[in-house]
Amino acid sequence: MAKAEEKVGSRSDVQWSALPTSDGVAIASSKTPREILKLFGDFLTPTERSEVLTVNNVWYFGVHNKGFGTQNHGYDDVYNHYVSVEHEHLNFRYEVLKKVVGPYSQIFKCRDHKTNTRVAVKMWRQSFSAEEDHSQWMEYHILLQLQDWANDDVNVVRILDFFTFRGHNCLVMQLIPKRRLLSAVDCTAPQHMEMTMVKLFTKSILKFLIQLHAKGIVHGDIKPRNMSIKEPGAGTIRMMSFENSFLVGRQRSQIFCSHAYLAPEAYLGHMSSFPVDMWGLGCTVAELATGRILFPAINKHDQLPCYMETLGMPPQNLIDGAPGRNKYFDGSGMPLMSGQSRVPGSHPLYLALGSQDTEFHDFISRCLE
Numbered sequence: 001m002a003k004a005e006e007k008v009g010s011r012s013d014v015q016w017s018a019l020p021t022s023d024g025v026a027i028a029s030s031k032t033p034r035e036i037l038k039l040f041g042d043f044l045t046p047t048e049r050s051e052v053l054t055v056n057n058v059w060y061f062g063v064h065n066k067g068f069g070t071q072n073h074g075y076d077d078v079y080n081h082y083v084s085v086e087h088e089h090l091n092f093r094y095e096v097l098k099k100v101v102g103p104y105s106q107i108f109k110c111r112d113h114k115t116n117t118r119v120a121v122k123m124w125r126q127s128f129s130a131e132e133d134h135s136q137w138m139e140y141h142i143l144l145q146l147q148d149w150a151n152d153d154v155n156v157v158r159i160l161d162f163f164t165f166r167g168h169n170c171l172v173m174q175l176i177p178k179r180r181l182l183s184a185v186d187c188t189a190p191q192h193m194e195m196t197m198v199k200l201f202t203k204s205i206l207k208f209l210i211q212l213h214a215k216g217i218v219h220g221d222i223k224p225r226n227m228s229i230k231e232p233g234a235g236t237i238r239m240m241s242f243e244n245s246f247l248v249g250r251q252r253s254q255i256f257c258s259h260a261y262l263a264p265e266a267y268l269g270h271m272s273s274f275p276v277d278m279w280g281l282g283c284t285v286a287e288l289a290t291g292r293i294l295f296p297a298i299n300k301h302d303q304l305p306c307y308m309e310t311l312g313m314p315p316q317n318l319i320d321g322a323p324g325r326n327k328y329f330d331g332s333g334m335p336l337m338s339g340q341s342r343v344p345g346s347h348p349l350y351l352a353l354g355s356q357d358t359e360f361h362d363f364i365s366r367c368l369e
């Protein structure tokens with residue numbers, strides 16, 4: 001398609017090119033909002049014409065999204081998620097290439113037209129409550145605190161930018177290659193990961209947790225799916241998600257972790273702290289070594305009974321006074337039936353692990369104390 005060169009305003013030295021495509025996208029070098037309005041204002045919606053004046057430079061814009069949702073002037077769905085369109089712009093800089101939808105946020109694979117690199121943009125849904133809004137800001141500020149060692153071998157994902165777009169908080173992060181730790185387990189099933197590699201990954205996760213806890217931060221959702229492999233041969237990981245993280249003493253009122261990795265005290269309603277991360281570590285390491293989820297409950301109501309089947313009854317002081325006690329125990333402190341016949345202690349840990357390795361058994365056991 002032919003280039004279109006234009007001179008803008010009285011600045012005869014300002015020349016630039018735009019490449020309209022069959023999809024109706026205009027790609028331009030960085031220009032001021034008023035230059036864009038003069039040349040392409042007719043292609044923009046009234047909302048976009050107002051939005052463009054809020055940025056300093058325009059690196060990219062698309063003319064696709066005229067509002068296909070039902071909320072927020074047509075930009076959101078009924079769940080307050082942004083309704084994206086391929087090749088549209090985010091904040092007049094990022095081009096949407098692909099999206100992945102989660103319960104409370106979406107991840108967009110984007111092209112950053114300022115740096116000509118590919119990035120990941122996490123866009124939270126517009127919050128329904130003050131608690132959800134606080135949760136979003138908590139995740140952002142925790143990630144900021146971790147950026148001072150984002151380049152170390154205990155790597156966390158690196159933050160590149162933050163902005164608000166059409167009412168949605170957006171976090172721009174480095175795009176991580178698809179090397180999830182979970183995939184390393186899946187691809188070896190039904191074989192287990194070699195114990196040498198399990199130890200290397202365990203060491204990397206522990207190093208991450210030591211530094212995280214030193215900052216007074218609880219990750220809250222340690223599991224294989226939340227980690228990517230940084231260097232496969234070296235057994236190092238990069239932590240991907242901090243959606244359930246919190247500062248010690250400031251636990252979130254709602255927890256949305258995967259049931260199979262959530263510590264017993266969380267099910268019983270106790271305040272969580274660093275031990276919940278060690279519990280998640282034990283479950284994760286066991287899964288890496290065996291290729292199986294350590295506690296395969298049939299649902300969340302069966303999870304605590306599943307724990308007890310392997311580990312026996314929780315300490316009495318954990319049961320006494322627990323806000324969630326009545327969900328799992330009767331008045332005499334005996335476990336309630338969950339639909340599955342699970343007798344506490346009837347399936348001990350060495351059977352669940354399928355291993356006679358005493359060092360491995362001892363490590364997992366200590367994580368689950």
